[in-house]
Amino acid sequence: MNINMDRRKVLKAGGSAGLLALFASVGLISPALAEGDRKAFFAKSMDEALSLMGVIVPENSDAIKLTVPEIAENGAVVPVSVVSTLPRVEQISIFVDKNPNVLAANFFMPGGTESMITTRVKMGQTANVIALVKADGKFYRASREVKVTAGGCGG
């Protein structure tokens, strides 16, 4: 590719040798995460996912602001935004309780990274989007229903 992407603030990593070097230098996946528990991503229910993540019934918290649309015109793209005012947030996880695999993503926030994340998830049908926040070693949750007018897992 010859495209000049500077104006889009995108810089290519260069040739494949350069890319490998870059991966080595940034250490793409930290050992902790590589060995870390991905089993929860295969969980078929919220209970199963939480138990695999070692979470005991999280408290509902008003300190988590979960923003989702009331209606998603297409389940293939459902915007989700989580902002928390809890102190010492280490992790934010997003679930869709009626998807075949309920856990959509885990985000790990090192110190200095703000307690917020925005992403987009797929939803097969109308369901609850659940935000799980780990703060100061404890888990908290917030949940909101999204009505889906066209499922996002098919064609």
Added chain:
Amino acid sequence: MGNPMKIRAAVKDGVTEVKILMQHEMETGMRKDADGALVPAWFITDVKAQYQGRTVLEAQFGQSISKNPYLVFRFQGGAAGEKLTVSWVDNKGDKRSDEATITA
């Protein structure tokens, strides 16, 4: 090698906001193609953003993240002209890493 990402990073009042758009199919492994054959699962599993050698965000994705994943996050620090690196790896072992320059 994966396709390039689009990364925007802007600093305001000492906080850098990063917006990342990745190019990836994010196949669930549950979808059938036009011939009725199951399309194998193919999705980004891990994402990492680094600023000056320090990790500012790490993420694990499952199949429920939308095609062409989009992320917005913020970290304290950052100055115009400085670089930020975002990398991902998918379940087939494909990788991509892109660098962006922080703007004011």
Added chain:
Amino acid sequence: MNTSNVKKLILLLALATSGAVVAAEGDVSDSDRIAQYREMISDGNPADFDEMRGEELWKTAGGPKLATLEKCDLGKGAGVVKGAYAELPRYFKDTNKVQDLESRLLTCMSTLQGSSAEAIAAQPFSTEKKPSDISSLATYVAGQSKGIKMAVSVKHPREKEAFEIGKRIFNYRAGPYDFACSTCHATSNVRIRMQDLPNFNIRKDAQAAYTSWPAYRVSQGLTRSFQWRLNDCFRQQRFPEPKFASEATIDLTMFLAVSANGAAFAGPGLKR
């Protein structure tokens, strides 16, 4: 969703299969919720990737003549891309034709690069497996008019003629269902399933609709060109699919583009 809403939705879905549906009273709030959804997904548009692909194609030597498209005259002079889309379709002296963006790209790809127009037209639209070069080029060129006011001229007699024919096509009823574009797009508060349809008799509606294409379609995971949008309308009317870059589609585009005049081009868009 309560039972009465479910019934209403089923009714709407049933009616939708036979064409357009007049929105029931009190459903305004759902439209508002959809507007809220659209607002929430508006940032981070994957159409950017198609623009990047188109820009690369524009600047890369290709075709039998191994030339780039950088000398292509889109109406504002050779190589001028910025703002060109906001003035298309227009009359071109060299071809003695009114051309829209895609038909003009076809001309440039044949004359500058020596590519066969038939071969290019054979894959006018992207598929899941294969992106379309001409479609990506169109996304790139259109994107270079972002924020620029639509100013499509009908001063030249051929432009005026194209506009008038386009208007006739818009209102021309035919096909197995005796449909015209105007059946769905000349009345307010009409929709297909959950989607409100733009009324092209209302300037604001016409402007909002026209200036949001090309667009990334979430449901298809692809960036779609304006020509694709027109073809899909014809498909939904059960018309035969128009030939790519045919005069009929250029004239219809002329009519629709003129009705959007005065509005800032806002594409590439992001849609359901």
